[in-house]
Amino acid sequence: MEAGGELPAVRLAFETWGRLSSDASNAVLVLHALTGDSHVAGPAGPGHPTPGWWDGLIGPGRALDTDRWFVVAPNVLGGCQGSTGPSSLAAGGRPWGGGFPFLTQRDQVAAETGLADALGIDRWALVVGGSMGGMRALEWAVTHPQRTGALLLLATTAAASAEQIALSGIQLHAIRSDPHWQGGDYHDTGRGPHTGLGLARRLAHVSYRSEPELAVRFGRTPQATEDPWRGGRYQVESYLDHHAAKLVRRFDAGSYVVLSEAMNSHDVGRDRGGLRAALRRVTAPTLVAGVDSDRLYPPSQQAELAAGIPSADDLRLIESSYGHDGFLIEVEQVAALVRELLTTTATGIA
Ligand SMILES: CC(=O)SCCNC(=O)CCNC(=O)[C@H](O)C(C)(C)COP(=O)(O)OP(=O)(O)OC[C@H]1O[C@@H](n2cnc3c(N)ncnc32)[C@H](O)[C@@H]1OP(=O)(O)O
Ligand SMILES: N[C@@H](CCO)C(=O)O
Structure with missing residues (x-):
């Protein structure tokens, strides 16, 4: 781990929708927020205590059209919905508990890189995430620009702020x-x-x-x-x-x-010559959107991202009275952003 700890073995739970094309060029990575999980779409059921948190986004004819795209959603490393976390058993057969190593967003992306390798996906057509998921999406695009085909950042930040x-x-x-x-x-x-x-x-x-x-x-x-x-x-x-x-x-x-703690550690500029230098590494066509009523991740943070990422379009605003949770609730507006980005990249007009 970046902070020096070790995890001798890691399991990542993930869910997929659609089919991976023979050249593995149609894969989309969806990254969940703090208390989310891999169940992005579909009803509640065994192993899924809640219905999909972006249920309207994935499926035939939807923004992430499963006739065209292969969608992958991992449960984050450190989580508790199937991936290795503090409640998982460590060597010796007891739960990791307080001995679980300190994680950063970069450690979590390193685990997701292993998942991409295991699935045979060299490059994601799109990486999308909101809030904590947006932190990881950003880390993907900065750490692996060649593996990130397009980037959608929602209600997130380049670095966790003091507040x-x-x-x-x-x-x-x-x-x-x-x-x-x-x-x-x-x-x-x-x-x-x-x-x-x-x-x-x-x-x-x-x-x-x-x-x-x-x-x-x-x-x-x-x-x-x-x-x-x-x-x-x-x-x-x-x-x-x-x-x-x-x-x-x-x-x-x-x-x-x-x-x-991993969210609080988030600073995309750490050990990369600062925030501006880090954001300049992103080459993926990018859309950054905030929620106009978000008091936790205020749109000024997304404006900073849109201004600092050379390949980003102008900042978009999701109109919602729901605050930060708007990125979960306003699925139609998120879908429109996904469609726009995928259309742009598919036609190569970024
Ligand atoms: C990426 C992820 O975060 S994925 C995981 C899903 N996310 C979460 O669970 C995050 C926590 N939850 C939330 O953030 C929100 O509930 C959302 C975004 C999922 C949905 O928001 P909304 O649709 O606006 O739901 P809202 O916040 O109004 O909550 C509705 C619930 O409050 C309950 N409720 C409303 N008023 C009251 C009240 N006065 N007293 C008690 N309960 C009440 C409703 O009965 C309903 O219960 P239910 O969820 O068990 O059916
Ligand atoms: N409601 C979201 C907010 C954090 O982005 C969650 O619990 O994950």
Whole structure:
């Protein structure tokens, strides 16, 4: 690993759609965000607690048309939906837990490079990712320009900012201050830092949405028959409780910590002569888009990317009241960007 740790063996879970062409030229890499997984499209089912998170994007006739493209989505290294992470067994048969090595986005891309090699894909026709997935997509294009045919970056950044590290750092504190955290070695205790993970998710979820959306949707309304003046909750508190409980059911706190630390480490300019020099390495035709109401990854960060990547078109804005989560919710606008980029690259007019 970049920080010096070692993983003697790595497993990457992945899902695919469509067929790889005989010359392996039609492969598209989709990279998920912090609590996403490899299930980009399709219904919930065994092994998939939630329906696909970009369900409308992949399939016959859709932007990632499976009659034409072979779509690959790995679960990130360090995650908990099939790929090696803190809940995986280490040598000796016990979970890695707190002994799991520190990861960076570059380590995660190195693992994904191994997956591309194993699948016989020398060059992706397109690499696309949002938020944390966008960090990895960017690292792909900077580390392997010759293997990245086109690049779509959504609601992401060239480097985690002070505020992003601060908000994430509070979430890390919430998890680590849960007595069931046990230094990360809780996986075989039958308990876990569920309270801490739930707190982290509540805070994160507020940052994923916009202030006007919360105001319009919930206002000051109490939850059902509850009375906030007598120990009851406001609707918005109940909404956050719901999202906290949902995440605790499907996500490992150890992975949340490892992935958050990896996001905080993200700086595409590190050891590359700085941000501008790093962005100049990108040769892929690129579209960069932000969400106009995103307060966590503000469009100024995507403007920096669009200005710094020589092969990037002007910054695009996804119109949405949903804040950062707009890149997950506004699937039609994302689909339009995918279609535009694939049309441009297919006709060679980049
Ligand atoms: C790349 C990835 O992130 S992939 C993994 C999928 N992503 C996630 O799970 C991230 C976390 N979730 C989210 O960010 C969002 O829920 C999204 C982006 C997936 C979807 O957003 P939206 O469609 O706007 O859903 P929204 O945030 O409104 O949540 C709806 C849920 O809140 C519940 N809810 C709404 N109001 C209340 C309330 N007052 N009290 C309790 N629950 C409430 C709804 O019943 C619904 O429950 P359900 O999801 O179990 O069906
Ligand atoms: N809702 C997204 C936001 C992070 O980009 C997630 O949980 O992964």
